[in-house]
Amino acid sequence: MSHHIVEVQDLHYTYPGETVALQGVSFRIEHGEAVGIVGANGAGKSTLLQHLNGYLVPIRGTVRIGDYPLTKETVRQVRRTVGMVFQDPDDQLFMPTVYEDVAFGPLNLGLPPADIELRVAQALETVGAWHLRDRPPYRLSGGEKRAVAIASVLSMSPDILVLDEPTSNLDPRARRHLIALLKSFHHTKIIATHDLDLVLDLCSRVIVIHEGRVRADGTVQAIFEDEALLEDSHLEKPLRMQACPVCG
Amino acid sequence: MATIESALLDIGGFDILAAQDTAVHRRDPRAKVLTALAFILTVVSYDKYDLSGLIPLFVYPVALMAVGNLPPGYLLGKLLFASPFALIIGIFNPLLDRSTVLQVGPVLISGGWVSYASILLRFSLTLSAALILVSTTGFNSVCLALERMKAPKSLTVQFMLLYRYIFVLASEASRMYKAWTLRSAMHKRMPMRIFVSLVGQLLLRALERAQRIHMAMLSRGFDGEIHRLRPLQFGKTDLCFVLGWCSFFLLARGLNLPQMLGEAVIGIMQ
Numbered sequence: 001m002s003h004h005i006v007e008v009q010d011l012h013y014t015y016p017g018e019t020v021a022l023q024g025v026s027f028r029i030e031h032g033e034a035v036g037i038v039g040a041n042g043a044g045k046s047t048l049l050q051h052l053n054g055y056l057v058p059i060r061g062t063v064r065i066g067d068y069p070l071t072k073e074t075v076r077q078v079r080r081t082v083g084m085v086f087q088d089p090d091d092q093l094f095m096p097t098v099y100e101d102v103a104f105g106p107l108n109l110g111l112p113p114a115d116i117e118l119r120v121a122q123a124l125e126t127v128g129a130w131h132l133r134d135r136p137p138y139r140l141s142g143g144e145k146r147a148v149a150i151a152s153v154l155s156m157s158p159d160i161l162v163l164d165e166p167t168s169n170l171d172p173r174a175r176r177h178l179i180a181l182l183k184s185f186h187h188t189k190i191i192a193t194h195d196l197d198l199v200l201d202l203c204s205r206v207i208v209i210h211e212g213r214v215r216a217d218g219t220v221q222a223i224f225e226d227e228a229l230l231e232d233s234h235l236e237k238p239l240r241m242q243a244c245p246v247c248g
Numbered sequence: 249m250a251t252i253e254s255a256l257l258d259i260g261g262f263d264i265l266a267a268q269d270t271a272v273h274r275r276d277p278r279a280k281v282l283t284a285l286a287f288i289l290t291v292v293s294y295d296k297y298d299l300s301g302l303i304p305l306f307v308y309p310v311a312l313m314a315v316g317n318l319p320p321g322y323l324l325g326k327l328l329f330a331s332p333f334a335l336i337i338g339i340f341n342p343l344l345d346r347s348t349v350l351q352v353g354p355v356l357i358s359g360g361w362v363s364y365a366s367i368l369l370r371f372s373l374t375l376s377a378a379l380i381l382v383s384t385t386g387f388n389s390v391c392l393a394l395e396r397m398k399a400p401k402s403l404t405v406q407f408m409l410l411y412r413y414i415f416v417l418a419s420e421a422s423r424m425y426k427a428w429t430l431r432s433a434m435h436k437r438m439p440m441r442i443f444v445s446l447v448g449q450l451l452l453r454a455l456e457r458a459q460r461i462h463m464a465m466l467s468r469g470f471d472g473e474i475h476r477l478r479p480l481q482f483g484k485t486d487l488c489f490v491l492g493w494c495s496f497f498l499l500a501r502g503l504n505l506p507q508m509l510g511e512a513v514i515g516i517m518q
Binding site: 050053054055076079080082083084086088090091092094095096097100103104105107108109113116117136137138139152153156 | 260263388408409411412413415416457460461463464465466467468469470471474475476477
């Protein structure tokens with residue numbers, strides 16, 4: 001099955017005003033892999049993610065999602081394949097009620113109403129938010145908003161999930177719930193985050209982005225053991241891999 | 249600014265009222281929108297010196313409030329909040345129009361005062377009808393009803409998004425204001441210069457957010473049109489609701505009910 005593959009080759013992007021964001025990023029993510037994308041602020045993570053759902057179209061280089069190279073013609077198909085969860089759930093939940101929000105994607109796919117209802121119910125039950133269906137999004141807690149944002153993407157049955165800072169603004173318990181939820185998914189997962197412990201929990205592979213380039217790409221163990229590399233990329237070891245400050 | 253935030257939370261109060269389940273709440277939103285429109289048209293169609301003719305129309309808001317289980321104090325508060333607008337609009341009428349139209353005992357009442365009172369009555373009638381519509385139907389269902397009645401989609405979608413993001417925008421504004429107060433103990437009021445830059449920044453943030461929302465819409469297959477999955481059912485009861493109220497409005501408009509009632513009472517007494 002080739003349709004869950006993400007392949008980026010020699011990707012360059014410069015914002016208007018000459019801010020260079022990406023200068024030759026290449027990697028290939030296989031079916032079912034869970035990959036953490038880490039890097040300092042301004043390293044180019046967000047720009048990279050915006051290419052994966054076709055919001056930005058490559059200036060130089062190629063992005064391949066499954067069977068399709070990303071172009072203006074294939075962008076709709078690509079967006080169907082890639083489910084993107086945004087950093088701020090308030091940006092993602094724009095419809096008046098939770099139910100309508102989760103139904104937004106399937107409605108755009110033009111599915112028959114019975115299928116839409118089924119998909120919405122399944123997505124909301126998967127994230128444990130069925131009881132919130134009639135609530136307006138602004139009356140949800142941070143953890144609930146995040147769960148619903150994920151449901152709104154799941155209802156489109158994407159093959160690949162892209163998450164931007166999924167644990168930001170969550171309390172420890174909500175964070176733990178989210179990690180358990182994401183662990184239960186069998187999608188190809190791409191997670192951009194500063195929460196390196198989350199990467200340790202969910203991912204088998206890490207790509208370090210630094211100044212618009214891939215600085216390192218390897219297994220979680222290899223990357224997080226390499227202190228010089230982490231230091232150089234403005235990162236540090238996940239807390240769980242650091243020595244205990246109390247007992248040494 | 250804290251008061252703005254609490255006022256907005258108060259807007260959320262409409263949602264709580266609208267979530268009730270009463271005979272009024274159960275009517276199809278379109279029925280309620282149509283009736284409210286007919287009511288407002290009736291109210292504005294009266295002559296500017298007609299006061300007594302307007303009185304029977306109070307049956308509509310009072311009946312809906314009673315059946316729809318709405319707290320009169322809450323709606324009255326909202327009415328008062330908007331009242332300066334109406335008070336100012338008619339304030340010159342008594343000065344400009346001094347012809348006597350009414351005599352109550354020894355007191356002569358000028359046309360200006362009568363038309364001023366008429367403006368205030370109409371204001372309370374139309375605004376309470378709108379408030380009752382929103383608090384028995386919910387803002388979003390009103391938008392949906394307008395959409396199904398072929399109102400321009402760009403307008404209804406604007407309303408929907410406005411209502412969704414007004415809370416987000418207000419909390420952003422109040423955070424900025426808080427940040428200013430915490431670092432400006434010596435100022436009592438915000439200087440104009442700072443206010444201007446704060447509003448400008450709020451606009452920029454809103455634009456940025458709009459861009460992110462657009463991106464979120466696109467990544468879920470948005471193609472320029474928002475499809476909605478909410479079946480509405482316009483049943484017989486809804487039809488009766490609209491026709492019943494409209495015939496009452498026509499009756500009240502066509503016949504001066506208070507005058508007839510008065511004449512009948514005098515007739516009996518004689």
